Amino acid sequence: MSFFRILHCGFTRQTAIPNAHQSNSKRNTNTFKCSAPAYDTIRTPLELVLSKQSNKFLGFTLEERQRLGIHGLMPACIRSDEEQMLAIESNFLAFSDNVAKYRYMRALRLAYEKLYFKFVARNVKLVLPIIYTPTVGVACTVYGMLYRGVVGIHITKHDRGHMKQILLNWPTRSSTQAICVTDGERILGLGDLGANGMGISLMPVCLDVGTNNKSLHEDPLYIGLREERLKGDEYVSFVDEFMESVVETFGRQTLIHFEDFATPNAFMFLNRYQDCYCHFNDDIQGTAAVGLGGLLGIQRITKKPLEEHVILFAGAGSAAMGISSLLKEELLSRGLSEVEAAKNIYIFDQGGAITKKRKDIPENIVIFAKEMSPIKSLEELVEKIKPSILIGATGTGGLFTEKIIRSMAANHERPGIFAYSNPTSKSECTAEQAYKFSDGRAIFSSGSPFPPVEFNGKRLTPGQANNCFAFPGLVLGTMTVQAERMPNEIFLLAAHELAKFPTDEDINGGRIYPQVEQAIEVALKIGVEVAKYLIENDLAKRALDPDEVHDYILRHAYQLEYGSALAKTWNYPEMKPHPSTAGLQKELEKKK
Structure with missing residues (x-):
């Protein structure tokens, strides 16, 4: 979902024309005489006033209702922004079923777009798991x-x-x-x-x-x-x-x-x-940026370089391929060769461990195939290679068993466990299982949100490896400078910016991702850096100085406030009649 929409909507200017009933055409003087005024205001078309982009619902002022021709089409109540948000929140919370909440939010967006985005922006943590x-x-x-x-x-x-x-x-x-x-x-x-x-x-x-x-x-x-x-x-x-x-x-x-x-x-x-x-694939590249951001977060916590971690991917679909590929690019940027970069990265799929003896390996992950005997069991593979980081992107709920988690905890002080699969029912393990079976030492993150867990008197808050931390910023930066393509380097950049976002206090508490309610801040930070990169590498069509990017984005970001629905007016200085006007008027009178 995009948190910054560089769009504008407004109302057309009102004008007045002679009333149609007072035309110069000949009329039958015996017909009924119209009592309409000589002039009617031609108002902004109703379909524009009440369009989803412009409809303020009960936020229209009395003057706006009268001048726009909508007075009487809604009750007398005029609500402030805060009252409108309260009404939406009350309706949202009145639904006990999440699909019903989704239906309500979809209806809200179809009718009142700006109110929808305003409510989402103010209540990201509450709304994001629904939309x-x-x-x-x-x-x-x-x-x-x-x-x-x-x-x-x-x-x-x-x-x-x-x-x-x-x-x-x-x-x-x-x-x-x-x-x-x-x-x-x-x-x-x-x-x-x-x-x-x-x-x-x-x-x-x-x-x-x-x-x-x-x-x-x-x-x-x-x-x-x-x-x-x-x-x-x-x-x-x-x-x-x-x-x-x-x-x-x-x-x-x-x-x-x-x-x-x-x-x-x-x-x-x-x-x-x-x-x-100018295109990208979120399942591959967006997920990769978020995944690598999490791995860099584990590097911050463990103070151990990524190249020294043993990383096991469970699953060989878009997510695993995307993350492993971007991880390889990160390691190559550190001076490692391809062989060295791939050495500690293992992949396991439905056919078992990806080994060089397999004949069905997708081209994208051939580099990670290992010279080893076939292993069909994930538990057995974990026991053999002793991964410090386990990443699940399989869609198989419960795949990370108690034995797997305990094995990782036995070999590593702070094992990293990522259960990426969505929705929650497909998650490879729950936050509670990850913390319980690792004695509270796991660094756990998931694709869908899990609530905090109380363990041994300590409140443990799982991270959410949510793509909303990557693609809005990537899109924002690219759109800002009107780039015609999205180079691979910006996904590495996004991962590093994401990894830097959690504070040292967050990291010390085991949280490697921002909180979901910080998603707008994250998007802005990544967007600015992406735009700067595209400018500095001659990939931007819009002429901007890198130092101008931040302010430019803020000036052109989607505005959550409606403002006045009426066209702006301005004052002119008093225009006095020309001195000769009176004399000219007298001359004309004489000629009559």
């Missing part, structure tokens, strides 16, 4: 039931050749600077949800190329094509056309954020478009 992981995953599984109206663009496999025409239908295309696109094939840890994947992304585009999920074909409320997925060259050319249509419609600098594509397709498109478009 993001874990609740958004559950909502996607029943998205057909929750669908209420236009939230994005749906492009189906039958729209080939017409994508630009469809994109031109987007009502606010002049202000569109970034797009989040999914084909719904790998939504969180929930698999192929097809068009229901629209619920995961924000401006959202869903490429509906069908779904292989038979239960969706049979679901009467499913909103997408009940057809098998497009594959092969047809699928690739379909996405190619989409990418080109985006830049033709919105401009070459439009940032395209890929979300929840199947791992092979995600990497294929990432490589295919690397030098052609």
